[in-house]
Amino acid sequence: MSDQHLQILSQSVIDGDPGQARQVAAQVLASGVDPLQVVEETLSPAMDEVGLRYEEGDYFIPDLVMSGEAMKAAMTVIGPALAAHQEVRSSPGTVVIGTVQGDIHEIGKSLVATMLEAAGFQVHDLGVDVPVETFVAKAQEVDADVVGLSALLTTTMRNQQEVIKALAEAGLRERVKVIVGGAPASPEWAARIGADGYAENASEAVQAIRELVGAD
Ligand code: B1M
DSSP: OHHHHHHHHHHHHHHTOHHHHHHHHHHHHHTTOOHHHHIIIIIHHHHHHHHHHHHTTSSOHHHHHHHHHHHHHHHHHHHHHHHHTOOOSSOOOEEEEEEBTTOOOOHHHHHHHHHHHHTTOEEEEOOSSBOHHHHHHHHHHHTOSEEEEEOOSTTTTHHHHHHHHHHHHTTOTTTOEEEEESTTOOHHHHHHTTOSEEESSHHHHHHHHHHHTTOO
16 A cells, blocks of 8 residues: 555656645655655655656756656655654754755755754755855854755855865864765765765765764
8 A cells, every 4th residue: 555655656756746746745654654764765766767867858857847846745744754753852953054056956955954953953954056155154153063065966066165165264164064965976075175074865964964063
């Protein structure tokens, strides 16, 4: 029963059907499936399939947009369930997160932000296409422990490095840790640009940030 629902959920993201995605996501949760498992094993692979179809020329930008909307619709149901799964007593720290300038991919970044909130962090999500100076100003304003930088494009990932440089110029680099993520990023890239951490997915991001703030 729930396997069939998971398959319909995956298909509704691939087809870009937000209404169906939201409805089936609710049914999937009601059947007792772990929400994180739904994200990692159904929704994210569905988006990968969408990316593949785009690369192969079978899908176009409007298809990417609609699949993104379907994934977001599913996350309106799954996100709160992710949070409800955690029981947190005190905040392990403050995180400023956003997708770097020039890049409007928001789903992975928002997923990381949701998971961090679920783990008790104070999260300031700056959204997408965030200018370098906005990261620096917000980190200063909220006395951030960690700045998280998402980039999905090979052309925008260098802006992760620009933020790190700007944090250093503002004298914040000693006390603010930086973690980078997004499809083109890697541990090697993180090391090359002087980031403190890298995570491949949202659960790894939570773990890495807990380690960066000394919560483990
Ligand atoms: Co775009 N896009 N897109 N896109 N898009 C990709 C990224 C691409 C790989 C597709 C492809 O060709 N196969 C390709 C990039 C190629 C490259 O640079 N190497 C691409 C391209 C080319 C483009 C445009 C340039 C297309 C064009 O206009 N010609 C354009 C750029 C716009 C811009 O940003 N300036 C563009 C636009 C879009 C849409 C706006 C239409 C839409 C986004 C809608 C939205 O976000 N609301 C879109 C989509 C949907 C995708 C794909 C299909 C899916 C992305 C996604 O949401 N994945 C994507 C292909 C793919 O990724 N397979 C693609 C699901 C999400 C849960 O995963 O975002 O990877 P992800 O996040 C993961 C991890 O990466 C990690 O954890 C997350 C959860 O597991 N992570 C972090 C992410 N951030 C992190 C931060 C961390 C730690 C971990 O710490 C801070």
